[in-house]
Structure formats: C-alpha cells, structure tokens
Amino acid sequence: MQVPAQFEYERATSIAHAVQLLGKYNGAGRLIAGGHSLIPMMKLRLARPEVLIDINEVAELGGISRVDGELRVGALVRHTELLDDDEVAQLFPILRDAEKVIADPIVRNRGTVGGSVCQADPSEDLSAAFSALRAYAVVQGAETQRIVPLRDFFVGPYETVVGPGELLVELRVPVRTGGSSAFLKVSRRAGDWAVGAVGAAVWLDGDVITEVGIGLSALGARNFVAVEAEDFLRGRSVSADVLGEAGRIAAEHCDPPVDQRGPADYKRHLAATLVTRALQLACRRAGREV
Amino acid sequence: MSDTLEGTAHGNGSAYGSQPRKEDARFVRGLGTFVDDLALPGMLHGAVLRSPLAHAKVVSVDASAALAHPKVKAVITGETLAQRGMAWMPTPSHDTQAVLATDKVRFQGQEVAFVVAEDRYAARDALELIDVEYEPLPAVVDARQALSPDAPVVRDDRPGQENNHIFDWESGDAQRVAEVFAEADVVVEQDMLYPRVHPAPLETCGIVADMDPVSERLTVWSTAQAPHTHRSLYAQLTGIPEHRIRVIAKDIGGGFGNKVGVYPGYVCAIVASMITGCPVKWIEDRSENLMSTAFARDYHMRGEIAARADGTILGLRVRVLADHGAFNATAQPSRFPAGFFGVFTGSYDLQAAHCAVTGVYTNKAPGGVAYSCSFRITEAVYLVERMVDLLAGELDMDPAELRMRNLLRPEQFPYDTATGWRYDSGDYPRALAKALELAKYDDLRAEQAARRERGELMGIGLSFFTEAVGAGPRKYMDMFGFGMADGAELRIHPSGTAVVRLSCMSQGQGHETTFAQLVAQELGIGVDAVDVVQGDTDHTPFGVGTYGSRSIAVSGAAVVTVARQVRERARLIAAAMLEVSPDDLEWGDGRWFVRGDEELGYTLAEIARVAHSSFEPPEGVDAHLNAVTVYNPPNLTFPFGAYLCVVDVDPDTGQVKVRRFVAVDDCGVRINPMIVDGQIHRGLADGIGMALMEQIAFDADGNHLGGSFMDYLLPTALECPSWELGQTVTPSPHHPVGAKGIGEAATVGSPAAVVNAVMDALRPYGVRHADMPLTPAAVWRAIQGRPLRSDVAIT
Structure with missing residues (x-):
C-alpha cells in the first residue's frame, strides 16, 4: 500500500496561529486544507513535509461574501460551496461552469478554492477562471498583509508568490456590471x-x-x-x-x-x-x- | 425489454429468474471480507522494491541499511531466493518469470527485493534504504523493433535465445486463402493496434501467507481467481506437499483475469513467512497493480478481407505481432500460443481464413490475455468487425446489410469454421435484426444524413460477435498442465437444505446466488436453502477457477450434473419408501411421485429426512443424499450478440459522446437475468473505456505512462449512456441447462461498435481507421490525416 513518510501534525485555530506555526517550523511546514493534491503526493512520496499544519478549523478562512463591490471567496471555501452559490453563479457564470467540471463530487466536497490556486498546477481550472476575472489574492504574513493581482500570483508550475511564512486568506473579484x-x-x-x-x-x-x-x-x-x-x-x-x-x-x-x-x-x-x-x-x- | 425464454426444454422454472444477490447483503453493509481485512496475531507487513529502469544489469543489491531499521524483520533479495531455488517461477505459457531479479531487470516496476517489517509504514520506509546498483541497458519498447537484429535481447537468461522471438503460430489454410483472394473483386487491407490495456480491478492483488512451523502447514489468503492452481504452483515452488497447503480466497473485489496468475509478491510473502515464522501480509498498491501485473491485448494486427462486388465475403487473412512483454506469462490454455485468436473468422460464413501470429519479448510488464477477453477473442472480434466495416466503406454498402448478407444462417449450426472451431448454436440474423429494430436503425441513418447536411458529425457503429467460452475440453486445453474440467460436490442435509461446493471462484459475478438457483431448480428446493461454498482448497473440489467466462459453462454444468445425480439417488430411496419401482416415478414440482397418482410422492426434503434415518435403503444404494462429480466439457459454448452504438463527434475538439448503445446478447438460457444484465453493463462500460480512453503507452526508455488512475482512465457513469439491452435465447445443445457464459461477451463485442461508430462519423473526412483509444487528440489527429500511435509516448 502507498503510505506517506513520517510527519508531524499541528492544528491551527486562527489565521494568526497558522502564520505563527509556519514561522515556527521555518519552511518545513506545509498547510493542509482539503488535501486532495498534497495527500496523494505524500503517499507517492513526491512530497515529504516534516510538519502538516491543518487549517481546516480556521473559520476566518471560510465563507463567500460581497463587500465593497467585490466578491470575496475565503481560501477554505470548498469547491462545492462555490458551485452551489447562486449569487456567484449570477455574477460570474464562469465560476459555476468551472466548478461543475472540476474533478468529481468527492473531491469537490473537500477540496478548497485556496488550495487549488496555491497548488499552481498548470492544468488547474480555477487559476484560469479567477485570472480571467482579474481577481486579487490576499496573502497574510507574520507582519503584513499583501494584496496581489492573481495575474502576478503565479511564478511558475507549482510555484506562487506566497512565501514560506505566509498563507492565502481569500480571493477578491471586482464586481462590474455589463458583462458575463x-x-x-x-x-x-x-x-x-x-x-x-x-x-x-x-x-x-x-x-x-x-x-x-x-x-x-x-x-x-x-x-x-x-x-x-x-x-x-x-x-x-x-x-x-x-x-x-x-x-x-x-x-x-x-x-x-x-x-x-x-x-x-x-x-x-x-x-x-x-x-x-x-x-x-x-x-x-x-x-x-x- | 426481455423476451420470454425460448427453448423451454432447458429448464425455465421457478428457481431461475431475477432476484437480488445473496452476497449483496454483506457488500452493501461494508461487511465483505477482503484480504486486506485480515489481521492475524503477530502479522508482519511486506513491501516490494521495484526497478525504476526498464532494462538494466543488477550489479549489486545492498540491504544492510534496511536490515538495520529497528522495525525490519527480513529483507529478501534475488540471492535469498536463488539459494532456495526460487528466484524464478514457471509461467502458464511454458516460460519462466523472475520472482526477484538476480541478473537483470527487464521492465520498469519489476520486483527486486522484498522487505518484511512490523508495520506497512516501516516496510515502505525501509525500501528507500536498499541500495541497488544498476547498469542501464538500452530498452526495446516498440514491438515493431523487437525483431530487428540490433534490438537488445531481453531474455538472455534463456539458453539459446539470441533475439526477442517467442513463437510463430498459424491457424487456417494459407493456400486456400490465396486462392479465394485471387478470385475476389475487392480486397481491403488495414493495419490496426489493439493497445495494451489493464484489467484494473478496484481491489488490487494481495496475500496473507501463514506458514505454521509446528504443523508445517502453509495457509494462504489471497485474491485468487484460481485457488487450486495457485496451491499446486506453491507446492511445486516451495516443496511443501500439496495437502499441507491451503489457499483461501474470501471476497474478491474484481478480477477480470488479473488475478488468475501467481505474482512474485505472493511468492515473496510465502518465503517471508517461512523465514520469519510469522504471518506476512502484502497488499499491492494501485501503481504496482497497473505497472507490474497482467496487462491485456498489445496486438499489432494487419487484416485483409476479400469479397465479391456484391458483398459476399470470401476470406480473411491476418498477420499479428503480439507483444508479450519481458516474460511470456499469458494465462491461457497452453495449446494455442495466441489463445483463441483463431476465432477471428467471427460470425461469418467464410470460405477461407488464415492467421499468422508472432510473439515477441519487449521490456514491458508480462501478462498478456487478462481482462475479460476469452483468451484473445477480444482482439479477434475487433479485427473482423473493423475489417467488415472497412469493406462496407469500400463497397459503399450499408454495414448492417453487409453483415446480414454474410452472417452464418441458423441451419448451418453446429458450424465448423475455416480455422477449426465448432460453433454450438446460434441464430445470428435474428439477433442482428432485433438490434436494428431496437435502435430504429433506418431512422438513425435518416437523422445522420440530415445532420451531415448541417455539418454535424454523427456516427452509427455496429458489431456482431461470436464468443468462445467455457474452456474447455480437457483433450485440447490445460493450464499449468491441469485439464480444464471442474469438480462439484453436493450434500443434502437431513432437513433437505443443501450445500454445494464449487471449484470456481467469484470475483463479483454472483456465484453464491446463481449456483444456488441452479441447485434449487434441479431439486425443487428454495434458493435460500442452498449454501454455496467456493474459494477454499480445503473445502472445495479441484478445478481451474473462474475466468474466460467459464463458471456457468463448466462449473455450472458440474453443479447441475451433481444435482441430477442426487435427484436420481433420491428417486431410488423414494421408490423404496413407496414400495414401487424407480421406473414408475416421475419428477415434477420438486417431488418424486408415482406416475398417474400425483398424491403419492415425496419432496426432496421428505426423502432427505428418510435417507438419514434408520430406514434401510435398497440394496446397492448409499444412504444420505450426497454426490461428487467432475465435468469435462465436450465443447466450448459460443455466446453471440449484435451491438449498435451511436456517437456524436465534435470535429474541432475531437470529443466523442456516446449517445446510445443497444446490446442484444444471446448467452443461451439465463439463470438470473438481473445478474446477466449487470455483467453486460460492466462489459459495455469496459468497451467504452478501451475504445475511448484506456491505454498503457511507454516512452522510448520504457517508462510506463499509465501507472496511476490519473493516467490510466476508467470510464465513469458520465461516459456511459443508458444501456438499451435486448436478448435472444438460443440454448447450448451440450450444456445441461443450455446456458453459455456471459462474463466477457460485452467486453469482447463493444469496443468495435464504438470505434466503428466514430469512424462512421468521420466518413465525411475520408477517415478509414484510427487506433484506440479515441481520445479527443486522437480523433482530431485522425481528421487531420496524421493519426497518433497509441503504444508509444505522444511527442
């Protein structure tokens, strides 16, 4: 059977706690949310994080809201939440179209929007969809918060601007009328x-x-x-x-x-x-x- | 959409018919017992170290660091096995296969070492501590290059083997074919590849081996489709006497031929248990299953079909290059190196046919015929059905009309083919007519014409197949030297309930239900009153297992035979009870009764009670109601069917959507039609998978490009239309209840229908042929006139 190499496990309770844990392990920790990319890679031993920092219970990272002319999608929003949200579908049909064809219901129930974007897989669907919409990524570090246009977010395959002590908090999409x-x-x-x-x-x-x-x-x-x-x-x-x-x-x-x-x-x-x-x-x- | 049963002479009674499967009560509750569910006290866990290279000399294997791991109990290498004379094992095709590599590795994923540790995590960790030094060698990956003089020799371990040639095999009459080809108005020729695919059962292979050092008995729990064959092979390999080996297969999560053979991991686990004195579990992971266990197909074929201008098919000539991988381990009856490929004349009345098959070694995983294939009939049917469609295109004839013109006629049965097979029974035109009627064929053609006017690509594909299942007559067929007859034992308890013991082994086919129905039908007792025992060599009679759709055809016949023996014994006892001559008794409604006086008689339960009582049976008649038999089939059974597939193709993306699939199957008498339909559904999905997405390609270095379910695609419900099933029933004349096997028919028949449909859709572009799988890229490239090869990496 495929089993991962040994790793330690931490559970973050807030964004600040997650950032603190990332700093504590200084690059050796990996965030885990839905785990649908990371866990298979760990089982194949292509990824061997020393520590997994579980952010699944960080409530601040969840939720879809509309604030100040922007749609805000928390990094921990599950694919299925984005798929099922009627306001999202009405504002940005591209997102429902994409979510309908992402993997399968089992993956969509657990996999997250933030995880998909941060994985930066060149074949990932949401990266293309949110880039088309000129979304922004909100990236939290120990000291500061950065807001990065998603088109500047990706450095290369499996690589983003999110630093070792940072995490993606949410995506923001400007809402404009007169389009689809x-x-x-x-x-x-x-x-x-x-x-x-x-x-x-x-x-x-x-x-x-x-x-x-x-x-x-x-x-x-x-x-x-x-x-x-x-x-x-x-x-x-x-x-x-x-x-x-x-x-x-x-x-x-x-x-x-x-x-x-x-x-x-x-x-x-x-x-x-x-x-x-x-x-x-x-x-x-x-x-x-x- | 079901017909009433025809051929009523062959038992259509109350015990037959659709009913829920007995085994599902535990499966739907998650209470099945699969090998990995087994946990024995003190059990250790094994893991296999595999070669990253397709071809390399093994210079050294250093396991010292792994052995120093605190949780590691043993490391077995080729050297360990060589000391016991077990580094190599026999294959079902009279070749040998390395259990663990000693001299060379010959395919990527080949077994090199086996670690035994306290838990499966430590076993995996320790694999990384084994240091193997390889000296890389050039690999031969492309079967078409395997026989070139400068190709690296894969099997230099074989004395006298100086190239990659395994065998040449012929069937049919080459001279006669040359004559009919000379008379033909039209000859159509086409190269085609049936790509390498994999059975990919959802449960991978696995074993728990437990050698008891005190009793010197070996107990093996494994995913074995053929437990008795495995036992005999283990005895031969280990030297443990056969009677001290017990092979148990509990529930098996799919096999499709993948679990017929013995794999190196099994042998290693057994040796590990012998060395450590502890039970050892080894469960294959998904990549190991896809990369190293029995694959299927990999046939490079050239077909030529000859016909008169009016569409009368005269002959067929086939040349095949068969890629058998690094070891010739195809699991099929050994007299035919190309299995049952000789059935390539299909369902047609040909004057002459000839095929020549050459088998070659390559640096790929061994295996060969696994995957619901009836020993190469899948390839044969695909070939002939593609050739018939190509001929229709050449003659500008409707493919349905061309088939109808050439199908065997009912009065020709039993029919002797040009390649020496005797088809038992069939009414082919009736089945084809039924499929066309169900599909509303004429309407479909009209719709297609209208769509073509609008530039839309719609395709209609037909396939007609004849299967050959139920291997097989002992004088023609064997596996590992074992004749392919099946035993059955039946015991009636004093209360009239029964236990029947099979030599075959279900991997999901519903044996516990269907075989109970067979017994119930013969004895007039309830289906619930019959327990079915299978998959335990200590508790079942000898037989070669379940594969090649042979369970109902052979084991089923054995069960019916043994039940009839018991019924005859019951007749003798009933006659004594009634003080009449056995000749005066008649069987009906589950009772023996006096002819002419139905009131005077006894049910089987009543007879059973008496048979176990102080009642003195007649002279020469044993008390109790038990019987044992062995059934040696006089011939194969030949199921057949007519399939029709409708597709829509997007010319700009190359995407194929299967819109409809009509399947008319004739498998003789159906015991449990619901189970039969389920088998057909599975096979049709298989066909869509093979036609549209499944493939194992290799890059130039021999790297396997299908080693996970991300790369090796199985179809989902979204790719499958709502199946439209129909049936005809033509009983087999030699099977005791007229049944024929159904396990593989749909897998055999469906890929050609899908491919024919796609090629029909692409006709406006002048496309004649493209090889499976017809992925979006492959379809688009076919339209461009630059088809993709599906056996090598896309470049």
Whole structure:
C-alpha cells in the first residue's frame, strides 16, 4: 500500500496561529486544507513535509461574501460551496461552469478554492477562471498583509508568490456590471485534468468590448492568461470574425506541454477553438448573440 | 425489454429468474471480507522494491541499511531466493518469470527485493534504504523493433535465445486463402493496434501467507481467481506437499483475469513467512497493480478481407505481432500460443481464413490475455468487425446489410469454421435484426444524413460477435498442465437444505446466488436453502477457477450434473419408501411421485429426512443424499450478440459522446437475468473505456505512462449512456441447462461498435481507421490525416 513518510501534525485555530506555526517550523511546514493534491503526493512520496499544519478549523478562512463591490471567496471555501452559490453563479457564470467540471463530487466536497490556486498546477481550472476575472489574492504574513493581482500570483508550475511564512486568506473579484463570462473544458473523461480549458469574461458597451479577460489552463499560457488576445479585443465590436481571430492570437501565444493528453498541434488548435467558443458563450450570456 | 425464454426444454422454472444477490447483503453493509481485512496475531507487513529502469544489469543489491531499521524483520533479495531455488517461477505459457531479479531487470516496476517489517509504514520506509546498483541497458519498447537484429535481447537468461522471438503460430489454410483472394473483386487491407490495456480491478492483488512451523502447514489468503492452481504452483515452488497447503480466497473485489496468475509478491510473502515464522501480509498498491501485473491485448494486427462486388465475403487473412512483454506469462490454455485468436473468422460464413501470429519479448510488464477477453477473442472480434466495416466503406454498402448478407444462417449450426472451431448454436440474423429494430436503425441513418447536411458529425457503429467460452475440453486445453474440467460436490442435509461446493471462484459475478438457483431448480428446493461454498482448497473440489467466462459453462454444468445425480439417488430411496419401482416415478414440482397418482410422492426434503434415518435403503444404494462429480466439457459454448452504438463527434475538439448503445446478447438460457444484465453493463462500460480512453503507452526508455488512475482512465457513469439491452435465447445443445457464459461477451463485442461508430462519423473526412483509444487528440489527429500511435509516448 502507498503510505506517506513520517510527519508531524499541528492544528491551527486562527489565521494568526497558522502564520505563527509556519514561522515556527521555518519552511518545513506545509498547510493542509482539503488535501486532495498534497495527500496523494505524500503517499507517492513526491512530497515529504516534516510538519502538516491543518487549517481546516480556521473559520476566518471560510465563507463567500460581497463587500465593497467585490466578491470575496475565503481560501477554505470548498469547491462545492462555490458551485452551489447562486449569487456567484449570477455574477460570474464562469465560476459555476468551472466548478461543475472540476474533478468529481468527492473531491469537490473537500477540496478548497485556496488550495487549488496555491497548488499552481498548470492544468488547474480555477487559476484560469479567477485570472480571467482579474481577481486579487490576499496573502497574510507574520507582519503584513499583501494584496496581489492573481495575474502576478503565479511564478511558475507549482510555484506562487506566497512565501514560506505566509498563507492565502481569500480571493477578491471586482464586481462590474455589463458583462458575463463562461468556462469550457475538454477532458478525456469526466474528472480527468483538462486537456485544455478556457475561461472568458467580457464587458460590453453595446457591441463594443470595453474589457475582457481570457484564462487558459493546461495549454501553456503564461500566468494562465491570453494577454495578447485580450489586447486585440479591447475596443473592438463583437463579431464572429473578431472572436475567431482572438482565438487564433491566443493559440499563437500558447506553448502547450506535450503529454499523453495530446500533442502540441492539437492543444494549440484546442486553445483557439475554446477561446473563441468561450468568448461566444460569454457574449451570448451578456445579451449579444454572435 | 426481455423476451420470454425460448427453448423451454432447458429448464425455465421457478428457481431461475431475477432476484437480488445473496452476497449483496454483506457488500452493501461494508461487511465483505477482503484480504486486506485480515489481521492475524503477530502479522508482519511486506513491501516490494521495484526497478525504476526498464532494462538494466543488477550489479549489486545492498540491504544492510534496511536490515538495520529497528522495525525490519527480513529483507529478501534475488540471492535469498536463488539459494532456495526460487528466484524464478514457471509461467502458464511454458516460460519462466523472475520472482526477484538476480541478473537483470527487464521492465520498469519489476520486483527486486522484498522487505518484511512490523508495520506497512516501516516496510515502505525501509525500501528507500536498499541500495541497488544498476547498469542501464538500452530498452526495446516498440514491438515493431523487437525483431530487428540490433534490438537488445531481453531474455538472455534463456539458453539459446539470441533475439526477442517467442513463437510463430498459424491457424487456417494459407493456400486456400490465396486462392479465394485471387478470385475476389475487392480486397481491403488495414493495419490496426489493439493497445495494451489493464484489467484494473478496484481491489488490487494481495496475500496473507501463514506458514505454521509446528504443523508445517502453509495457509494462504489471497485474491485468487484460481485457488487450486495457485496451491499446486506453491507446492511445486516451495516443496511443501500439496495437502499441507491451503489457499483461501474470501471476497474478491474484481478480477477480470488479473488475478488468475501467481505474482512474485505472493511468492515473496510465502518465503517471508517461512523465514520469519510469522504471518506476512502484502497488499499491492494501485501503481504496482497497473505497472507490474497482467496487462491485456498489445496486438499489432494487419487484416485483409476479400469479397465479391456484391458483398459476399470470401476470406480473411491476418498477420499479428503480439507483444508479450519481458516474460511470456499469458494465462491461457497452453495449446494455442495466441489463445483463441483463431476465432477471428467471427460470425461469418467464410470460405477461407488464415492467421499468422508472432510473439515477441519487449521490456514491458508480462501478462498478456487478462481482462475479460476469452483468451484473445477480444482482439479477434475487433479485427473482423473493423475489417467488415472497412469493406462496407469500400463497397459503399450499408454495414448492417453487409453483415446480414454474410452472417452464418441458423441451419448451418453446429458450424465448423475455416480455422477449426465448432460453433454450438446460434441464430445470428435474428439477433442482428432485433438490434436494428431496437435502435430504429433506418431512422438513425435518416437523422445522420440530415445532420451531415448541417455539418454535424454523427456516427452509427455496429458489431456482431461470436464468443468462445467455457474452456474447455480437457483433450485440447490445460493450464499449468491441469485439464480444464471442474469438480462439484453436493450434500443434502437431513432437513433437505443443501450445500454445494464449487471449484470456481467469484470475483463479483454472483456465484453464491446463481449456483444456488441452479441447485434449487434441479431439486425443487428454495434458493435460500442452498449454501454455496467456493474459494477454499480445503473445502472445495479441484478445478481451474473462474475466468474466460467459464463458471456457468463448466462449473455450472458440474453443479447441475451433481444435482441430477442426487435427484436420481433420491428417486431410488423414494421408490423404496413407496414400495414401487424407480421406473414408475416421475419428477415434477420438486417431488418424486408415482406416475398417474400425483398424491403419492415425496419432496426432496421428505426423502432427505428418510435417507438419514434408520430406514434401510435398497440394496446397492448409499444412504444420505450426497454426490461428487467432475465435468469435462465436450465443447466450448459460443455466446453471440449484435451491438449498435451511436456517437456524436465534435470535429474541432475531437470529443466523442456516446449517445446510445443497444446490446442484444444471446448467452443461451439465463439463470438470473438481473445478474446477466449487470455483467453486460460492466462489459459495455469496459468497451467504452478501451475504445475511448484506456491505454498503457511507454516512452522510448520504457517508462510506463499509465501507472496511476490519473493516467490510466476508467470510464465513469458520465461516459456511459443508458444501456438499451435486448436478448435472444438460443440454448447450448451440450450444456445441461443450455446456458453459455456471459462474463466477457460485452467486453469482447463493444469496443468495435464504438470505434466503428466514430469512424462512421468521420466518413465525411475520408477517415478509414484510427487506433484506440479515441481520445479527443486522437480523433482530431485522425481528421487531420496524421493519426497518433497509441503504444508509444505522444511527442
């Protein structure tokens, strides 16, 4: 049987306590929330934390709220909570679309939004969705709290700006009217990681795109976003050609990894297809048929 | 959607029919007993150190640091085993397999050492303390390169083995095929790969071995589909006399062929128990199961089909390159190196057929036929059904019409095939017609035409299969030298309840229910009055186990036979009780009664009570109601079916959605139709898995790319449509109740239907063929005319 190497266990009771424990173990401690990435890695002995700091009982890290024109999603919010929240679905359909296709109900019951983002897996769906929405990450350290745009949050695969003595507290998404969003994913099977996934958010003034966010997962997009395609779209009128061109631009700037989910040419084609389709769906939801 | 049973001569009575499974009462409560549930006093835990390399010399194995671990009790290496003459073990295919590597490692994941510790955590920790020095060798991964002169030789341990060739095997008449091909108007040729897949039972393999040093008896609890064969092999390996070895299989969480063979971990646990004097448990983890235990398929095939312009199929020629991995350990009746692949003529009336199969060694895990395959019929059916569809495309004929034109006709049974098989019974056109009717085939074709007009890709795929199950006649088939007959023992208690002992072993098929129904039906007693005992070599008669859909076909026949023997004994006793001649008695409604006077008679329970009393039985008749038998099947049984699959394909993403699946199965008389339907559901899901997502590929260094359930995908309910089942019932003429096996039919028949449907959808692009699994990337690449290979890493 796969069993992890030996580790110590601590249970944090507050954000401050968690930060204090992180400092106490000075880089040797790993936070555990839902554990759906960390525990399998520990069983395979790919991860060997000396100490697990359990934050599952830190109530301050939970909850979804709307404060000052922002949607705030606590780091400990379970996938299933985000999926089931009707206000979230109404404000940002992209999030419900994404949550519907993340893993399976068992994972969603336990896995957390913060854990997904902090894992920084290049194939993770929420990283793309929240990046498309230009969310901010609130990161708490021993002395200070930082607010980091999610597009600056990811350093590379499995690496974020969260330092060894810090933890992610919540994600904040600015709420703006006049737009909508969508998320599409292609996988080999329900519950599998994405072969490719794309989230798109658009804000329209009549036909004109005033702001747009495009997030890509598993397709080798830098920081999970298609900046060049966004720049192309901003200020243009919505049309099938324009959205098609945006897909082409996004694909051109992707560097998809080659693995058993597919070769690079396929994934690049998929990026173009999904970007165009996600934009179409977002526009349609915003009241503009393409 | 069920027909009434046809062929009523073959027992359709009250004991048959759908009813809940007896075993589910414990399973739904979580009260099954699986190997890992077993905890014995003083039990130690084993873990296997495996090779990270696919091919390397083992220079040295240093276990001193592991042995110094405070919780480690022993470390077994190849050297330890070699001293006992146990470093190698025989395979079911007359080859040998390393238990623990001594000279070389030959596949990634091969067993190198075995640690025994006080708990499973310490055992795993200690694996990291063993220092193995390897000298890497180039690996041969691509079966197509295995026979090239510069390929590294995998099996240099075998005297005289100078390349990677294992066998050449032929079936059919090459000359006759050449003649019919010469007369043909059309010949279609296609290369296709049936990729390497894995049975992936939800319970992995495992064992608890307990050698009692005082009684010198070895007790083994394990996940064995074939407990008696395992016992004999353990006796041969360890030198412990067979009567002092007891193999017990309690509940097994799925097998699909994966648990037929003996694995190195089992042997190591037994040796560990012999060395330490303590019981030793070893439970395989998921990656170990996927990377090192019996895989299936890996057949590179070239088919050629010849026909007249009117669609009359004349002949079939097949060339196969069979990748058997590092050790030829395929578990199948040994007379045919390619198993039952000779059934590749399928369900059609061919004048000539010929196949030639070459087996090769590669640096991949051994195994070969496991996974619900009836010993290679899965590959054979896939091949012929793809070829028929390709022919239909070439002739621009409807594939249903082409099949109907060439199917065997009912009056041709029993039918002798061009490759030497005798099909027992069938009405193939009826089954196909039924499937087309259930699916509303004409409407589907009309819908497809309309969708094509709109640029939408919809595909309709058919497959018709003939299975060959119930191995098998002793004079043709054996496993490890054991003939494939099955024993059965039946004992009626004084009160008229019964216990029947089987030689086969359920892994989820519902033996406890179905076999009780068989006995109940023959003796006119309640199904609940029959207990079924299986999976314990001390308490069951000899037999070669459950696989190849052989339980009902062979063991079931044994049980019916033994029940009829008991019924005949009861007749003699009843006759004495009634003071009439046995010839004057008639059996009906569970009673022996005097012909012409139904009031005068006794039930089995009444007879049993008397048979155990002071009543003096007639001269020459034993008292009590017990019997023992061995059933040697005169032939295989040949279930068949017609499947139809409807898919929708997204040309831009390559995603395939299986919209409908219609399955008409004929497995002869159905004992418990609910269980039969369940077996079919499982096999259909299997088919979708193999067709669309399951595969084990290897990179150029021989790294296994399917070693977890993140990489090796099993289908979920979301990929499966609501199955639409139909049936016809054509009893087997030689089985005592007319039953044929059903365990694997759907696995055999369904992949071709799915692939045919996807290829039908892609017809507007001129796509003829793409290999499984038809992942989104594979479908899109097929449309681009640059198909992916599914046996090697995607680059």
